[in-house]
Each structure stands twice: as structure tokens, then as C-alpha cells.
Amino acid sequence: MGKLQVGLVYMFNLIVGTGALTMPKAFASAGWLVSLFLLVFLGFMSFVTTTFVVEAMAAANAQLRWKRMEKHQEDDDDNSSAASDSDSLVQDSYERAEQRPILSVQRRSSPNLFEITDRVEMGQMASMFFSKVGVNLFYFCIIIYLYGDLAIYAAAVPFSLMQVSCSATGNDSCGVEADTKHNDTDLCWGPLRRGDVYRVYLAVFTLLLGPFTFFDVQKTKYLQILTSLMRWIAFAIMIVLALVRIGRGRGEGHPPLADLSGVRNLFGVCVYSFMCQHSLPSLLTPVSSKRHLTRLVLLDYVLILAFYGLLSFTAIFSFRGDSLLDMYTLNFASCDVVSVAAVRFFLGLFPGFPSTYPWVVDRVVFPTITLLPPVLVAFCTHDLESLVGITGAYAGTGIQYVIPAFLVYLCRKDTQQALGPRAANKHRSPFHHTFWVGFVLLWAFSCFFFVTANIILSETKI
Template identity: 75%
Template structure:
């Protein structure tokens, strides 16, 4: 996410893109959602979830429009740089034919002819992958670009802290035993930090031992370049959907047998801050849209595709959260939902209990190095000076250390997943998901008018094109900031 413009690579169909986007959105946030729903009440949580889903869809269409505007600027610069190619390409195939065939390079060689025949509309085709950082560089001021990178850096720090806490917490819950309960026995499986675990070691001590091992094993990847392979993506996606399916089916069976323990309240506003942050975090995808949507081969109905994806994700979240809060008692729901299936009366097979308990360990561990390298590169981009290079020590030692150390320290002091996910979503998540897309679409529209003239139509313009929608999104983002901050201050005052 350092802001590079790259070629799209291998194209895929809109339906494959739909699956990829679904997998991108549904992640760690879904595991923290049931606890937040139980704490806040099912009605308040449902209303917030639906509204955040809608607002996230609005800003997703904003990002798509900005992507098209950025592509138009790049294509127009190519037109101006090589006008002599217009005559040579006059007998070539049309842009639409070549785009259907996936040959973007050929399509970009005949811009002048296309402009003469149909105007600049074809310039908006999303053929170059322009990451959000590059769009910020194109449309924002210098201050705006720096603020963007600070926002994405804070968000990635939150991501890493969540990952660094989730894996050791899962291992601790799976392996610890207490004087009153043992893992997998019917009853309460929620351990307090001060409960004994291994002999004289408390649960919090074991958690920190696992955190140290996690840091020593995965931390060194921060010092090198890492790329997620296609097969690793397939494996982690498969594990995720197997785990989610098992949990939903087991919860439905338990409820159907009349063994559901949950009696969630209608509303409990005290937990609204956390459920707001969790919902925002759970719909986070805007920063990855350029990499995800640019390779889609046919983008004619891209907005409909996005709307369908959001509807499916919303339905899945509702199913997961409601089966959870009616299957388990609210005061016994754990921060990581998978760990609630540790009881033998819920899951009889030991293999399934172990798989669900360790599921976050496998999936999150594979993502940690990727996020860490992304954060490190964003730090380097933020301080980069044109034509300058970093000394080896700064490049290979300082940047990795400032990337790895803060999230590990946060995870050392707390493994409260609801708190970590909620605050990450409510602050940095709100900035990336709402504030940045709103300003991107606003400034990209102004840039398009200056370049191509007033009244130029972007074929990928958002259906929420009126300026009042931008204002509404920014007002919502400001409300999230104020509400979250006021709730924290009030809680500290009461404490």
C-alpha cells in the first residue's frame, strides 16, 4: 500500500471478484461481533450493523469513482505524451473489444482516436491499479497526503495489535486449566488473567509466554519482504469458511434442540461504542479495493456487484451474531467467538474443539507478516524524499522495529479483543472507511472538471453523486469520533 501504480495482472470474472471481496471483508472482526452484540442488545446492534453496512457501501462507490478518475488522469497523460500514435492505431480494434479480451495495453495505444469519436468517457476505464496512497498523492495536498498515511499507519498498528493479541489469547484459552474448570468441560470456559494455568503460572503469564513466542517466530518477517501466495490464500479462506460453517450449524442445532442459553437484551447503550467500532472494522475493505476490483474483467455492472456483496456480507453477519447470542449466555461469550465451542456439551468431538480453538492461530498468523510489511512500507513512504535513499540501518533495522514494537507492547498489556477491535474501528477505521473516500471523491471530481471540462461524466460515478452525500458521510464520521471519545471519557470519569 505504498502507493504504486502497477498492471492488473491476471483478470478474473465479476463473480470471482464477488467471492474475493466477500473473503476480504469477512475476517477477524466477525469473531468479535457476537460478544459486542450480546453486550449492546440485539436491536441496537442490528440497527448499527445495517447502517454501517449501508455507509460502507456508499464510500465503496466513492472509492470506485475516484479509481476511475485517477485512471482517466493517467490515460490522458499518455495521450498527451504520444499523440503521434493516433494515426497508427486508427485501424485497430475498438477499446471495448480489446478490454473484453483483457488486452489493456493495446486499448491504451489509441486514446486520440477514441477521444475524437466518443469523447473522454473511455479514459475512465479502470485498467491501472492505482492504490489509495497514489490516489491521495494525485488529489490531496501535501498535508492531506501525510494525514492519509498517518491514518492508514494507525489503522495497521491496530490491526497488528489485534493479531498479536488474538493468537496468544487463543492458545492460552485452549491450553490452560484452572482450579475450578478445565478446558472443554461443561460450564464456564472464560478464564481470568489471575486464574492458575500451569502450576504456579497464571493465565496472564502463559498468555505473555505465547506472545513472546509469537513475536520471535513471526516478528523477523518484518525485516524482509514477504508476499502472500495464491495457495496460502486458498488454504486460509477454506479454513475460515469451514470454521464459520461449523460454528453456525452447531449453534443452530443447539438452539433447535431447545438448549440455547442466550437471552440478549433489546438494548443496552453502554456497549454501543464497542459494537460501533466492531461493525466499522468488520466492513473494512476500502483500502484494498484497487487491488481487488481492477482485475475484474467486466466492470459494466460493478455497482450492482458491490451492492450484492454487501447484502451477502450483512446477511452472514446477522446469521453469525444472532445464532451466537441466542446459543450462549451473554456473560459467558468470549471475545474470540471460536473459543465458545470449547465445551464438550457444545462440541462432542475433540478434533472439532481443537480445530475451532486453534482456527484464529492458523489464519491470523499467516496474515501478520503481510500486514507488518505493509505497515513498514507505509512508514518508509511517509518519510520518503524525492531522489533520496535510506541508510541500511534505517531501512532494515529502524523501520522494522518501529513497526513491530508498538503492537506487541499493546498486546502485552491487554488481550481484550472487543476493546482492541472496537477502538481500531471507531478511530482509524472510521478515517479510512469514511473520511478518506469522501475527500477522494470530492477532490477527484474537481480535478476531473479542471482537466476535461465541466459536465464530463465519469461512467463509474457513484449513485450517491450529490454533494450532500459527501457531507452526510463526513458528518457521520465526525459523529463516530465524538461518540467514541465521549464514551471513553465518561467511562474513565465513572471509573
């Protein structure tokens, strides 16, 4: 398998994560037709902005390479004129200025000028193309998203542990009943209530994994392979079990065509589930041959769409909408769904398997500040659907739509000014017309307005 295929496998694994486990309930809440349409449309929009980021990466590489070439040319000229007097230096400087546009035209014709060889992260691209205010807004958005992302993981693991252990120690030794809704005030271990057990697990989870934010975690290749393997085993088991349940006529799901009240959470879940733009520089830069990069990224998105659709549709027709849990794996922790105890515990505890956050850990400056806010949020709530929905709807909208749109628009202007109108970006997005930039920004604003209005209306009804 070549480096390009490996990179796209990593992208697939990056996109398909915790968000996929919260998607079935969101599908059931919004209706299967609305969910299918929104999933396809948001997948398409994510692909558009992915091509924007790739184009901005190429433009950033071209400008860095061009500055190095100019610096090298200036150093050569300075060395050759070191013996000249001050009048000669002024004349030479003038002559170099006159000659530079001619040299620039020659260099701009180089097909390798826009080759993506340097890893230019989104923060560096923001510094290159955004104003100071834009850079500050970028970092504010990325910080909110990362805090939300960590809060989701911090809540998902203890919640799954609490659900499995409380059911295993209660009257139902087989596990969580699919149609049972528990409250945090229900008893779990003796006098301890479910909410108390959740916070105990959260404290243990924080003490065990929190210290890793203080170190530079490297050489995680085998851990990544193990985690990916368990992830795909779990997803495959859930899809097969749901299909078997439906094939045997035991499917209980009768999802509606549309229910607009569930669109808010579905939107946030789908945006979060397609999030990869912030990690593209690390994923795609090491790829040696990028000739067919856009086509293979499109293939990746098609496969992800098919996977999300298969997972969600088997779920909503296998289980009743009101019985689907926030974490889909927990629906398989009961005897009537899975008779093998090992499989029940494997799926129930799946979110707690080893996971690493190299992108975050590599850049934390104040580990304590990084660790405390998401843990505090997780202590306050374990409503995973809301956490994923809000994180995706707000911070996710900024990272997936707004930032790539402004990046590609400003990098095009900057490239034309620095390299001239003849400079042709070999990694230019297929959606290179300015209309697409405006369309993405209009869509992002519409989503922000819709989600905010929906939240206000929901609170008013309560």
C-alpha cells in the same frame, strides 16, 4: 468462475475476518434490535464509501491516461518541429495551445478514458487529489489503522492458544467452560499464571512470524486457499452448532432489545468488520469486465450482512450474554457444547491458523518499526473487544468514511478542471449528489464525538 466473481469472493474473504469473531459479544452487549439496526446502517454506509473509492479510482485512471496522451501528443509535435528556428517554435507552441482544447473535447468523448486498468492505490490517489497536509493526515490514519490491525492479530492468536492450553491442562480437561470467567492471575501451568502463559505465546508468535516482515512474501495462492477453506469450515461449524443448540432447547441467550452502554464497542467492531476500502485497488483493478461492478459489490455487501446477522443472532440466543467471550470460537471449546475433541481444538485454535498480510508486508520500509508497536500493545492487553472497538471507531472511521468522502469530492473537482464538465465517469457512484459526501462526513464526525464522549463518561464512572 469469471475474474469479477473471483474478485468479489476475495472481497468477501477480506471483509469477513477477525472482526466477525468479536461481533457476537458486541451484539449481546448492545441489544439485538440496536445491533441489527446499526449493523445494517453501517453496512450501507460502507457500501456508499466503497462506491466513492471506485469512482476515485476511475478518475485517477482517467487523469493518468490523459497525461500520457498529452505527453505523447507533445512529443509528436516536438519531433515534427525539431528543424524549425526559435521563432517557429514559439509560433508552433502557441498554435498547439490553441488546438489542444479541440483535441481534448474529442478525447474526452472516449468511453475508455475512465476504464480502471492501472492499479492506483489510495496513497497515490491521496497524492493526486489531496494537499500536502491531507496526504500527511492520510498516511497518519492508515498507519494507526494498520498498527491497530496487527495488534489485534498479535493478541488474538496467543490469547486463543492460552485459553485452550490452560483449560486442557487444568481440572477441566474438556476445555473452556462457557460460563467461566478467568483472570490473568489464575494459575495455568504449575507456578505460571494465565497472563504469563499468554505472554510466552505472544513471544513465540512474534519470533516465528515476525521475521516474515523483513521479506517480500509472494506466491501465497495455495496458502490463501487453505486459509479461506479453514475459515469457512470454522464459521459453518459454529453456526450449525449454535442452531442445533437452539433447536434442542438448550439456548441460554436472552439478549435485551437495547443497551446503549454497549454501542461504543459495537460501533467500532462493525466499522472494523466492514473495512475493505484500503484494499479495493488491489482487488478490483485486475477484474477484466467492470460493467456491472457496482451491482455485484452491492450483492457482496448484502451477503456479508446476512452472514454477520446469522452468526451473531445464533450466538446471542445460544449463549448467555455474560458467557460470550471476546473471541467467539472459544465458546465452543467446552464439552457441553461440542463433544468431539478434534472440533473443540479446531475452533479454539482457529485464530492461530496460517495468515498472511501481503498488503502490509509489500509496503513495509522499516520492518522493525512495523513489528514492535503492535507487539508491545499486545503485551500490555489482550482485551480484543476494546482493541477492535477503538481501532474501528477512530482509525477505521477515517479510512472508511472521511478519506473516501474527501477523495471523491476532490477528484470530481479535479476531473472537471482537467477534463472539462463533459467528462462522464462511467464508474460514477450512484450516490453522486454532494449531499452524500456531506452526510458521510457528518456521520463520521458524529461517530467520533459519540465514541469519545462515551469513553470519557465510562472513565469518569470508573
